[in-house]
Amino acid sequence: xxxxxxxxxxxxxxxxxxxxxxxxEREKVKAGKKPFFLKQSVKNTINLxxxxxxxxxxxxxxxxxxxxxxxxxxxxxxxxxPMLCYVLEAYNFVRLVLPKQKQNVxx
Numbered sequence: 001x002x003x004x005x006x007x008x009x010x011x012x013x014x015x016x017x018x019x020x021x022x023x024x025e026r027e028k029v030k031a032g033k034k035p036f037f038l039k040q041s042v043k044n045t046i047n048l049x050x051x052x053x054x055x056x057x058x059x060x061x062x063x064x065x066x067x068x069x070x071x072x073x074x075x076x077x078x079x080x081x082p083m084l085c086y087v088l089e090a091y092n093f094v095r096l097v098l099p100k101q102k103q104n105v106x107x
Contacts, residue, residue, distance in 0.1 A: 010050050014046055014050050018038070
């Protein structure tokens with residue numbers, strides 16, 4: 001159902017573009033130009049343009065989303081890794097240095 005509505009909307013856009021081309025051609029003929037009729041290949045080109053404009057936009061949005069997610073992960077790692085290093089350094093200090101200092105303290 002969703003695909004049918006998309007196809008119908010695309011067909012309406014194609015018809016609207018063809019109507020505008022016909023209207024322009026009628027104006028040119030009124031001005032004295034020899035009539036030109038759209039070839040089927042031109043109509044097919046317009047149809048393909050309308051079909052793939054949507055797909056190109058959706059691919060661009062998807063790539064932007066992927067870039068955003070990867071950039072967010074990179075920023076998170078840039079903040080997390082130094083913090084992890086500080087935590088590990090403090091853990092090693094508590095585990096290795098403090099017991100030795102307790103042994104050296106005279107009572």
